[in-house]
Amino acid sequence: MASTERGSQTFLQISRKRLKRQYHSSYHHLDHSNTSFTHVDHSVDLPDDVLDMIFSFLPIKKAMQIGILSTRFKNSWNFNRRLDFDNDFARGRSPDDFKSIVNKVFDRHAGSRILSFRLCFDPNKEELLVEKWIRKSIEKGVEELDLEFYQSGNVFEGRWPFKLNSDVYEAQSLKILKLTLCQLDLPPKLKGLHVLNTLVLRKIIITPTLIDTLFQNCFFLETLDLAHCHRIFHLKIFAQKTFKVLKVGDCQEILRIYIDAPNLRSFHYCGHVCFIKFNIVPQLKDVMLSFRPSKGFTETFRVRNLVYDLHPIQVLTTTSTFLEGLSPKFIGGKLREMQFFFGNLKEFHLIMEGAIYCNPYDIISFLKHCPSLEKIFIDLKDFCFVRGPYWELHNRQSFQKYSASFDCLKFIKLPGFKFQKDELMLVKFFLERAIFLEKLVLVTPKSRHARVLTPNLQAYYQYLQSWKASPGAQIAVFEHLNDTSVCPMHSKTWY
Numbered sequence: 001m002a003s004t005e006r007g008s009q010t011f012l013q014i015s016r017k018r019l020k021r022q023y024h025s026s027y028h029h030l031d032h033s034n035t036s037f038t039h040v041d042h043s044v045d046l047p048d049d050v051l052d053m054i055f056s057f058l059p060i061k062k063a064m065q066i067g068i069l070s071t072r073f074k075n076s077w078n079f080n081r082r083l084d085f086d087n088d089f090a091r092g093r094s095p096d097d098f099k100s101i102v103n104k105v106f107d108r109h110a111g112s113r114i115l116s117f118r119l120c121f122d123p124n125k126e127e128l129l130v131e132k133w134i135r136k137s138i139e140k141g142v143e144e145l146d147l148e149f150y151q152s153g154n155v156f157e158g159r160w161p162f163k164l165n166s167d168v169y170e171a172q173s174l175k176i177l178k179l180t181l182c183q184l185d186l187p188p189k190l191k192g193l194h195v196l197n198t199l200v201l202r203k204i205i206i207t208p209t210l211i212d213t214l215f216q217n218c219f220f221l222e223t224l225d226l227a228h229c230h231r232i233f234h235l236k237i238f239a240q241k242t243f244k245v246l247k248v249g250d251c252q253e254i255l256r257i258y259i260d261a262p263n264l265r266s267f268h269y270c271g272h273v274c275f276i277k278f279n280i281v282p283q284l285k286d287v288m289l290s291f292r293p294s295k296g297f298t299e300t301f302r303v304r305n306l307v308y309d310l311h312p313i314q315v316l317t318t319t320s321t322f323l324e325g326l327s328p329k330f331i332g333g334k335l336r337e338m339q340f341f342f343g344n345l346k347e348f349h350l351i352m353e354g355a356i357y358c359n360p361y362d363i364i365s366f367l368k369h370c371p372s373l374e375k376i377f378i379d380l381k382d383f384c385f386v387r388g389p390y391w392e393l394h395n396r397q398s399f400q401k402y403s404a405s406f407d408c409l410k411f412i413k414l415p416g417f418k419f420q421k422d423e424l425m426l427v428k429f430f431l432e433r434a435i436f437l438e439k440l441v442l443v444t445p446k447s448r449h450a451r452v453l454t455p456n457l458q459a460y461y462q463y464l465q466s467w468k469a470s471p472g473a474q475i476a477v478f479e480h481l482n483d484t485s486v487c488p489m490h491s492k493t494w495y
Contacts, residue, residue: 057115059084060105079111083137084118086148095152099126106133109140116144122152123162131165138171145171146178148202161204169193179204186210190217200225202495206232206251215239226251227270227495237261244283249495270493273321275302278309286315288490291322293354307340315347317490320355320362320383327362328394335394340369347375349488352383352416359385360426361395364402372408376430377488380416380423382445387422399429405469409434413485417442417477419460431467439474440464441485 061084063077083105090098102119117137123130137145149162163183168174170192177193180202186209196218206229214221220242226232227249235254237246239261246259249270259267260279268288269276278284287310303325310316328337348370350363367373412430417423431440457477464475476485 057081061089077105078108080105080109081111081113081115083109083114084116086118086120086146090120095122099129102133103129106136109136112140114140114142116146117142118144118146118148120148120150123149124151124159127162130162131167134165135167138167138173141173142171143173144176144178145174146176147180147182148178149181151181176200178202184210186213188213193218195220197221198223198225201227201229203228203230205230206235208234208236211236212238215243223247225249225495234258239264247494249493268490268494273302273325276306276309281309282312284310284313286489287313288317288494289319289322290317290351290492291319293319293321294324294356304338307338311341312344313342314344315349315489316342316345317349317351317488319351319353320358321353323350323362323366324356324358326366327358328365337365342370343372345370345373347377347489348373349377349379349490351379351492352381355383357386357388357390359387359391359395360422360429361391361399363426364399364429367406368402368404373406374408375411375413375486375488376409377413377415378426379492380414380418380445382416382447384418384420385422402429405433405435406430407435410436410438411441411486412437412439413441413443413488415443415480415483416445418445419456424460424463427464428467431464431473432469434473435469437468437470437473439476439485441483442475442477443483443485444477444479446480 058080059082060077060080063080085098085102093101098121102121114137117133119130119133121130134145134147145168147162151159161181161183163185164179166187168177169186169190172192172194174193174196176198177196178198178200182204184201184204190213194217197220199214199218199221200223206226214224215238219240221240222242223245224237224243225245225247226235227247229251230253232251232254234256235248235251235258237243237257237259239259241263243261244263244265246261246264246266247268248254248257249268251271254271254274256275256277257269258277258279259281262280263283264278264281265283266286267284268290270288270290270292272292273294289306303322307326326338326340328335330336348367352358363378367376409430412427412434414423414427427440427442431437461475461477468475478485
């Protein structure tokens with residue numbers, strides 16, 4: 001108990017000094033930087049119970065700072081509803097201080113509700129204490145529980161992950177559950193989690209039984225997000241009509257994904273090329289397929305089957321590995337292209353990463369099946385097109401002969417643009433065929449070695465202007481750090 005008080009006193013002393021500095025600095029700035037705000041009105045005097053209610057919805061860190069600033073509200077944090085003890089809260093504190101503060105907050109908590117409890121902590125030798133915190137938050141109707149556990153010290157100790165007790169499985173109020181490095185042992189019939197909306201799992205062992213139990217008991221589950229999880233070989237999703245979002249990232253052992261979810265809206269996958277099959281997905285709108293580079297030629301049949309399932313989507317983010325799987329192949333001694341159609345696709349985001357032979361024609365041969373495209377993002381990064389025999393013998397003429405236009409295309413962006421010959425050829429292709437283009441954005445790479453000199457840039461700009469089929473199209477060139485233009489819907493990863 002003594003260590004708890006010492007830790008809390010240290011926190012209060014540091015925070016009081018910091019807050020006083022912030023308060024006086026803010027007041028001084030307000031008084032002198034803008035004459036229209038020199039008169040500060042302190043006459044508003046809300047009742048204490050109203051202010052306590054307002055403060056109870058602040059994150060616990062802010063609520064404690066307010067209590068330090070004013071003796072009138074020194075106990076307001078005891079009623080706080082958002083107990084966010086995350087990385088930001090832990091920054092600058094020793095593990096013992098962090099633990100003692102969290103424990104004091106729970107021991108003194110006098111409010112009737114806890115809306116969220118977030119914890120970033122190493123539970124080693126503190127399992128009973130952590131269980132007490134979880135139990136109290138559940139007793140007070142917690143709606144969001146985020147337990148980000150980690151193992152500090154020697155990572156080769158072979159410790160088992162923190163085992164969740166039955167209190168979590170019996171929680172009646174939980175809507176959002178996020179777990180990292182936990183052991184899940186779900187009973188076949190759950191007594192709780194009936195209103196669970198979002199489940200996020202990181203570094204957790206996943207079994208088919210666990211997935212089945214979730215969907216058989218959590219009738220309102222809308223989002224399932226799995227990343228860096230283990231022992232998933234065949235992921236089968238048989239979901240309720242409420243299920244809308246599935247995300248699977250870097251689950252290294254996964255071989256096959258089967259999805260039967262009639263109202264699925266969003267599917268994100270990041271990892272090696274695996275077999276992915278949808279039953280019926282008429283509501284699917286946005287998809288991310290961030291395939292890792294293949295060691296050899298991408299298995300065409302896996303990509304082909306997937307493409308046929310994705311025809312209703314409106315947004316697609318993918319990598320060059322995906323395009324290589326779709327590129328023309330020799331069948332019966334003849335080079336044949338795949339036949340598919342993305343009639344609803346509005347935004348396409350291509351990440352050129354680890355391509356083996358992907359060239360400008362592979363990009364065009366995909367885009368020509370997307371007549372409704374409005375936005376194109378091609379992230380070049382450090383990628384350089386290679387003109388090999390495949391391009392010279394088969395693709396160059398097809399690229400040059402392509403005559404169709406992109407009637408709906410309005411915006412094009414190429415981050416990592418180095419003004420290389422093949423990059424300029426691709427941009428010229430778009431400018432000459434996008435008859436209603438509104439804007440082209442080129443962003444130079446991060447690397448200093450790839451910077452473009454200003455005189456050269458002016459010469460390139462004249463070429464770009466002369467290629468435009470759309471007279472009103474704007475052309476903008478940004479350095480990487482100064483890019484303020486539109487970004488794609490998806491980032492490369494979400495976890």
